[in-house]
Amino acid sequence: MTTVDSVSKPSRLAEPDEGISEEELRLAGRNHSMPLEALHYDVTPAGMHYLLTHYDIPAIVPDSHTLIFDGLVERPMTVSLDDLKARPRRTHHVTLECAGNGRALLQPRPVSQPWLSEAVGSAEWTGTPLAPILREVGIGSDARDIVFTGADHGVEKGVEQDYQRGLPLAEALRDDVLLAYEMNGQPLLPQHGAPLRLVVPGWYGMAHVKWLTRVTVIDKEFDGYQNAIAYRVRQDADDPGVPLTRIQPRALVRPPGFPDFMSRTRVLRAGTTTVDGRAWSGHGPITSVEVTLDGGETWSPAELQEQGQPYAWRGWRWSWDAQPGRYVLGARAADATGRVQPVDASWNRGGFANNSVQRIQVAVVTD
Amino acid sequence: MTTVDSVSKPSRLAEPDEGISEEELRLAGRNHSMPLEALHYDVTPAGMHYLLTHYDIPAIVPDSHTLIFDGLVERPMTVSLDDLKARPRRTHHVTLECAGNGRALLQPRPVSQPWLSEAVGSAEWTGTPLAPILREVGIGSDARDIVFTGADHGVEKGVEQDYQRGLPLAEALRDDVLLAYEMNGQPLLPQHGAPLRLVVPGWYGMAHVKWLTRVTVIDKEFDGYQNAIAYRVRQDADDPGVPLTRIQPRALVRPPGFPDFMSRTRVLRAGTTTVDGRAWSGHGPITSVEVTLDGGETWSPAELQEQGQPYAWRGWRWSWDAQPGRYVLGARAADATGRVQPVDASWNRGGFANNSVQRIQVAVVTD
Numbered sequence: 001m002t003t004v005d006s007v008s009k010p011s012r013l014a015e016p017d018e019g020i021s022e023e024e025l026r027l028a029g030r031n032h033s034m035p036l037e038a039l040h041y042d043v044t045p046a047g048m049h050y051l052l053t054h055y056d057i058p059a060i061v062p063d064s065h066t067l068i069f070d071g072l073v074e075r076p077m078t079v080s081l082d083d084l085k086a087r088p089r090r091t092h093h094v095t096l097e098c099a100g101n102g103r104a105l106l107q108p109r110p111v112s113q114p115w116l117s118e119a120v121g122s123a124e125w126t127g128t129p130l131a132p133i134l135r136e137v138g139i140g141s142d143a144r145d146i147v148f149t150g151a152d153h154g155v156e157k158g159v160e161q162d163y164q165r166g167l168p169l170a171e172a173l174r175d176d177v178l179l180a181y182e183m184n185g186q187p188l189l190p191q192h193g194a195p196l197r198l199v200v201p202g203w204y205g206m207a208h209v210k211w212l213t214r215v216t217v218i219d220k221e222f223d224g225y226q227n228a229i230a231y232r233v234r235q236d237a238d239d240p241g242v243p244l245t246r247i248q249p250r251a252l253v254r255p256p257g258f259p260d261f262m263s264r265t266r267v268l269r270a271g272t273t274t275v276d277g278r279a280w281s282g283h284g285p286i287t288s289v290e291v292t293l294d295g296g297e298t299w300s301p302a303e304l305q306e307q308g309q310p311y312a313w314r315g316w317r318w319s320w321d322a323q324p325g326r327y328v329l330g331a332r333a334a335d336a337t338g339r340v341q342p343v344d345a346s347w348n349r350g351g352f353a354n355n356s357v358q359r360i361q362v363a364v365v366t367d
Numbered sequence: 368m369t370t371v372d373s374v375s376k377p378s379r380l381a382e383p384d385e386g387i388s389e390e391e392l393r394l395a396g397r398n399h400s401m402p403l404e405a406l407h408y409d410v411t412p413a414g415m416h417y418l419l420t421h422y423d424i425p426a427i428v429p430d431s432h433t434l435i436f437d438g439l440v441e442r443p444m445t446v447s448l449d450d451l452k453a454r455p456r457r458t459h460h461v462t463l464e465c466a467g468n469g470r471a472l473l474q475p476r477p478v479s480q481p482w483l484s485e486a487v488g489s490a491e492w493t494g495t496p497l498a499p500i501l502r503e504v505g506i507g508s509d510a511r512d513i514v515f516t517g518a519d520h521g522v523e524k525g526v527e528q529d530y531q532r533g534l535p536l537a538e539a540l541r542d543d544v545l546l547a548y549e550m551n552g553q554p555l556l557p558q559h560g561a562p563l564r565l566v567v568p569g570w571y572g573m574a575h576v577k578w579l580t581r582v583t584v585i586d587k588e589f590d591g592y593q594n595a596i597a598y599r600v601r602q603d604a605d606d607p608g609v610p611l612t613r614i615q616p617r618a619l620v621r622p623p624g625f626p627d628f629m630s631r632t633r634v635l636r637a638g639t640t641t642v643d644g645r646a647w648s649g650h651g652p653i654t655s656v657e658v659t660l661d662g663g664e665t666w667s668p669a670e671l672q673e674q675g676q677p678y679a680w681r682g683w684r685w686s687w688d689a690q691p692g693r694y695v696l697g698a699r700a701a702d703a704t705g706r707v708q709p710v711d712a713s714w715n716r717g718g719f720a721n722n723s724v725q726r727i728q729v730a731v732v733t734d
Contacts, residue, residue, distance in 0.1 A: 002691050002730045007632040019386015022483075025471060026631050028392060029483055032399030035558070037423040047414030047556050048424075054628050056404040057415075104392060112629065116389075116396055156628040189414050191402070261421050261523040262479065264393050265374040324369050363369045 005158030011237070013349070014109040024104075024114040033118035039254035039277050042122070042308070042315065043093065043184055049121025050205075051191055052098050052113060054163050055154030058211050062187070062195035067179070071147070071216035074138030081195050084179055087128040092176055092201060093312040095122040095280040099204035099231055099244045102345065102354025110351035117252065117358045122278070122313050125199045127180030130215075131173045139169070142219040146172040148198050151211035159225045165209050166222020167200065176201050176311075179212065201311035202246050202282035204353075206231045233348045241350075247282030248355040249339050251289045251316065251331035254278075255360050265361040266329075272321050275302075277331055280313035284336035289316040295328035296343035296357050302331065322364045330357040372525030378604070380716070381476040391471075391481040400485035406621035406644050409489070409675070409682065410460065410551055416488030417572075418558055419465050419480060421530050422521030425578050429554070429562035434546070438514070438583035441505030448562050451546055454495040459543055459568060460679040462489040462647040466571035466598055466611045469712065469721025477718035484619065484725045489645070489680050492566045494547030497582075498540045506536070509586040513539040515565050518578035526592045532576050533589020534567060543568050543678075546579065568678035569613050569649035571720075573598045600715045608717075614649030615722040616706050618656045618683065618698035621645075622727050632728040633696075639688050642669075644698055647680035651703035656683040662695035663710035663724050669698065689731045697724040 014021075020028070031052045038048040062081055069077045098119035103110055105117070134146070145166040152163045171177065178199040181188060188194040193210030200207040206226060221227075227243060234241030254277045257268030279286045285307055290299040305315035316331070332341040345356035381388075387395070398419045405415040429448055436444045465486035470477055472484070501513070512533040519530045538544065545566040548555060555561040560577030567574040573593060588594075594610065601608030621644045624635030646653045652674055657666040672682035683698070699708040712723040 002693060002732050004634050004730075004732055004734070007627040007630060007634055007728075007730050009630060019388055020392050021386060022471075023630055025387050025392070025395060025481055026483060027629070028395040029400040029485060030402045032418075033396040035397045035420065035424055037426070038557075040426045045557055047416075047418075047558055049414075051399075051414075053402065055626050056622075057402055059404070059407045104389075114392055114396075116393060118396060154625045154628055155634055160625075160634075190405075190412055191414055255423075258521045258527075259422050260374040261521055262394070263374060263376060263390055267371050267374055267522055267527075326369060361374075363371075363374050365369050365371055367371070 004155055004160050008155060008158045011157065012111050014111055016108065020114055021111065024111060027113045031113050033115060034121050036118055036252065036255050039252055043124055044121040046184060046186065046189060049123055050098060050119040052119065052205060053152065053191065054156065055152040057191050058151045059190060060151060060195055060211060065195050067196060067212060068214045069133065069137045070214065071218055072140035072143050073217050077137050081181060084128050085181060089126060090129055090178060091124050091126040092178060092199065093122065093124050093309040094199055094201045095120065095311060095313040096205050096208060097247050099206050099352045102356060103351030105356065106345055106347055106351050106354055110349060112351060123183050124185065125178055125180040126182035127178035127199065129175060130177045130179055131175060134173065139217055140219070143169050143217045144220055145169065145218050145222045147216040147218055147222050148209040148212060149214040149216070150209045151213050156225060157229065161225055163209065164224045164226060165207055166224065166227050167207060171200060204244050204247055206244065232350065233352050234350065236349060244352055247280065248353050249279065249281035249286065249333040249335045249341055250355045251279035251333035251341065252277050252358055253329055253331050253360055256362065265363055268322055268362055268364045270322055270324050270364050270366050272319060274317050275320050276315065276317040278313040278315050279333035281333065281335035281339060282311065283339055286314045286333050287336050288334045290332050291318045292330050292357065293327045295359055296330060324364050324366050327362040327364065329360040329362050332357050371522055371527050375522060375525045378524065379478050381478055383475065387481055388478065391478060394480045398480050400482060401488050403485055403619065403622050406619055410491055411488040413551060413553065413556060416490055417465060417486040419486065419572060420519065420558065421523065422519040424558050425518040426557060427518060427562055427578060432562050434563060434579060435581045436500065436504045437581065438585055439507035439510050440584050444504050448548060451495050452548060456493060457496055457545060458491050458493040459545060459566065460489065460491050460676040461566055461568045462487065462678060462680040463572050463575060464614050466573050466719045469723060470718030472723065473712055473714055473718050473721055477716060479718060490550050491552065492545055492547040493549035494545035494566065496542060497544045497546050498542060501540065506584055507586070510536050510584045511587055512536065512585050512589045514583040514585055514589050515576040515579060516581040516583065517576045518580050523592060524596065528592055530576065531591045531593060532574055533591065533594050534574060538567060571611050571614055573611065599717065600719050601717065603716060611719055614647065615720050616646065616648035616653065616700040616702045616708055617722045618646035618700035618708065619644050619725055620696055620698050620727055623729065632730055635689055635729055635731045637689055637691050637731050637733050639686060641684050642687050643682065643684040645680040645682055646700035648700065648702035648706065649678065650706055653681045653700050654703050655701045657699050658685045659697050659724065660694045662726055663697060691731050691733050694729040694731065696727040696729050699724050
């Protein structure tokens with residue numbers, strides 16, 4: 001008997017020295033990271049922003065799309081996209097990162113979307129604030145979580161589902177949480193949630209529900225798959241784990257010089273060069289970035305550029321008198337809460353929030 | 368001594384059962400394929416079109432960008448982007464595919480960008496025809512190839528280079544070859560060659576030089592790296608091989624039903640469903656598409672939709688009374704030249720032009 005749950009396999013860890021499987025490659029070919037040279041742009045151009053889609057990208061006709069507010073509300077409501085566009089309009093520059101960023105660098109490797117270090121992007125999201133609508137529909141006094149449902153449908157570990165995430169009420173009521181219908185001044189692209197998505201500045205990508213169809217107020221902690229099973233930091237399969245929420249600090253270096261096609265090793269002519277990149281944290285403003293040339297043994301402070309909007313990444317730069325030789329280039333960020341990027345990854349079974357320091361191989365040459 | 372050529376390793380084939388390496392994964396995370404559900408769109412939306420970048424995506428300021436015409440020409444010329452935009456404007460709907468599409472499915476696997484079957488996209492390219500400009504600059508009577516140089520710079524197998532491709536004169540003089548500055552009605556995105564690229568309808572992607580800076584007329588066959596070394600079909604390292612030119616026929620199925628996150632196996636409810644997809648060839652119009660449910664043992668003819676522009680893909684559909692069970696779904700295209708997609712891949716050392724039939728795992732379920 002062919003059943004829905006027969007298509008899923010149990011979660012697993014890769015064997016030591018097991019290469020990336022065809023399944024992981026299939027995900028990697030769909031769900032692309034941001035090419036690191038795009039760190040050049042303060043606002044990531046369309047098509048370069050990282051992308052993770054759990055199931056298929058739905059093709060939704062915007063004109064007929066509606067958003068339902070229901071659950072523990074006094075006045076359930078269905079609004080059209082035009083209704084939302086007629087409401088107050090806000091634009092926030094927000095850096096988004098996948099909670100699984102860095103997964104494929106862990107040992108042993110959790111088998112899932114095999115991100116290296118580059119599942120990030122920073123866009124200007126335009127929409128209308130969610131909180132005033134929640135107040136209009138009248139949230140019940142026993143409300144606890146708000147459940148956001150997307151139109152993307154699939155199966156995961158045997159559980160058939162529309163993608164759904166619960167967000168604590170206090171977060172959903174923040175002024176800067178948006179029902180977004182534009183990205184970088186253009187209507188949302190299909191793969192970024194067209195025609196409507198949630199934006200929760202500071203949180204990992206799983207919270208920013210795409211293809212949004214429904215907003216449901218409930219009186220308990222949401223126990224759906226993506227909250228209770230998927231996005232948790234756990235040490236083993238029996239560990240209930242801790243939910244993923246805000247983005248850990250990370251700095252990325254824009255690779256200097258030019259690359260070898262295959263190895264992506266960078267070639268740089270000896271001399272003085274400016275190394276730059278960007279850094280971000282969902283917990284607080286970036287307060288320092290340091291640069292390493294030896295894979296994390298020694299560090300030099302970088303110069304921070306002005307901070308833009310609160311949850312946008314922050315530019316930094318560092319002047320390097322590059323002498324011939326081989327280097328392992330990276331950077332580490334610290335934020336105002338005292339969080340600092342580690343050199344070595346801390347492992348967890350889902351492969352989440354690995355913000356260990358990037359390692360760019362650089363060959364400085366004379367010629 | 369650290370030298371430029373020290374950053375490249377020799378080309379190699381993967382060992383039997385060797386998983387995808389971190390190097391291949393790094394390329395896969397940058398160079399994304401088209402998610403198969405995007406076969407829904409006749410014109411691929413921005414950000415879903417496949418992308419292959421040999422080196423880094425340059426960040427070029429359009430206002431100061433110029434294109435140089437030189438070599439064996441009577442009147443060498445430098446034109447600005449505005450000059451080109453003031454010339455006759457043409458839009459062609461053209462399907463592009465990477466010559467390496469299907470590489471990662473080969474046994475043994477050539478180690479390079481590890482494409483599965485989806486390195487394709489179909490866009491409306493707007494620009495000005497190249498041929499009238501070539502006539503204006505006055506091509507020498509002994510001209511043979513036109514060399515197109517891009518601004519992307521890197522090293523490949525020890526050879527430092529700007530990306531360059533030679534195109535035979537007769538191809539360059541075709542009416543439909545464009546100097547393109549728009550994609551789908553918008554200025555080119557950085558990753559698609561902004562501000563200017565070549566479009567050679569019918570040819571694999573390597574001919575459509577991005578970030579175009581120079582057009583050089585030469586009196587011999589171009590012997591640069593990308594023509595003489597990289598893009599050739601060869602059986603072993605000593606084989607001089609045959610250059611890659613036009614796209615072999617291929618049909619892709621838009622996966623029906625919904626996916627499992629990890630395995631991408633499709634789940635479909637039993638009943639009548641329409642299976643659809645698109646098919647293309649750079650050699651001639653698509654004349655038939657057939658569908659298989661058993662990995663290529665038996666075939667049923669699909670219904671072709673109208674052919675659009677000559678080098679745009681062609682839609683097709685097939686009605687399936689899906690009974691519970693497991694299937695391996697695929698389609699094969701034939702074109703007017705008699706070329707037909709093979710079920711089994713024909714191997715070559717570079718892993719090029721593998722247009723063997725797609726294999727989509729489908730579980731048809733009741734409930």
